[in-house]
Amino acid sequence: MRIITHSKYKGKEKALLQLVASFFNEGNLIVKGSRNTIKSNVFENEKVNIKYFKKPGIVKSIIYSFFRSTKAKRSFDYANYLLEHNIPTPFPIAYMEERSGSGLLGDSYYVSQQIDYDFTIRELIHNPLFPERNIILEQFTEFTFKMHEANVNFLDHSPGNTLIIKKGEGQYDFYLIDLNRMKFENLSIEARMDNFKKMWLSKTMVKVIAKKYAELSGDSEAKLHKILLEKTKGFKRNITKKKWLKRKLKRK
Incomplete structure (x- = not known):
């Protein structure tokens, strides 16, 4: 599992990976889709959202592995771009990607701060x-x-x-x-x-x-x-x- 974190969360990679490892057993379900699932949880006394992207089919797996950024990476990168331009979005904490020995993409995750909205x-x-x-x-x-x-x-x-x-x-x-x-x-x-x-x-x-x-x-x-x-x-x-x-x- 590859993990990339925001600079504010450097040194917390292991704890974040443990949080994601318990995704299917812990947390509160927010959205259950056919391919994506979102749950809320707590990370070091902070409310977070974890978005799970199911392993894509073989064709998309090849595309996302070698030709295009994954959905998790895009979510993380785009959130950083928005914040750099003063456009609010839930703060990007990290993203994770499972890769096979050949480099093909498996499951992936995007972790961000939770926004309690009205x-x-x-x-x-x-x-x-x-x-x-x-x-x-x-x-x-x-x-x-x-x-x-x-x-x-x-x-x-x-x-x-x-x-x-x-x-x-x-x-x-x-x-x-x-x-x-x-x-x-x-x-x-x-x-x-x-x-x-x-x-x-x-x-x-x-x-x-x-x-x-x-x-x-x-x-x-x-x-x-x-x-x-x-x-x-x-x-x-x-x-x-x-x-x-x-x-x-x-x-x-």
């Missing part, structure tokens, strides 16, 4: 009367704008992947999670609006975000509203179409 954007989508909804959306837009200015194209910018903490009246902090799918590039205004499309925005939410992003970027509010509305509608149509096709194929 809600996500998902709650705002389902509740139009959510307290301070527009204020939160405006601050979320500022958060996303800052991310774009740092050349971050977060490919999984979806309702559940930004944790929100209420700091006080009208004051909120945002933390990115599920980091392993990102591109680092200069984004055009169209690409920036496209990055919001997975948020499943209502027409009202589109208006709020377009107005705030226009203030921050200096672009025309009408222009941004048009692009964002088109991107949002197109994404929703594609999802609806895919669901319809799946139902149709199941009936056959």
Whole structure:
């Protein structure tokens, strides 16, 4: 098992490896997926999250072993990049990779500090009367704008992947999670609006975000509203179409 730790956790590799070794027997389950599992645990009196990436199939194992960074490594590296650019994310502690004698990737893990959050954007989508909804959306837009200015194209910018903490009246902090799918590039205004499309925005939410992003970027509010509305509608149509096709194929 190979382990890479943040400099703040140097000398604690053995203890971290022991923590991961007990992953399936200890800790509290947060997410159980077909390929990834997330648990919370305690490491030296500190709450941590451990994300387990199941051993990939042979083709992906070869790709991740020799041609592309593993999901665990990307999560760790991208978290460090975000923090270097003052974009909050749970602090990256370490990542571990199991390798066979031939160097092929087996199971891997990513360990980060746990964030005790209050809600996500998902709650705002389902509740139009959510307290301070527009204020939160405006601050979320500022958060996303800052991310774009740092050349971050977060490919999984979806309702559940930004944790929100209420700091006080009208004051909120945002933390990115599920980091392993990102591109680092200069984004055009169209690409920036496209990055919001997975948020499943209502027409009202589109208006709020377009107005705030226009203030921050200096672009025309009408222009941004048009692009964002088109991107949002197109994404929703594609999802609806895919669901319809799946139902149709199941009936056959």
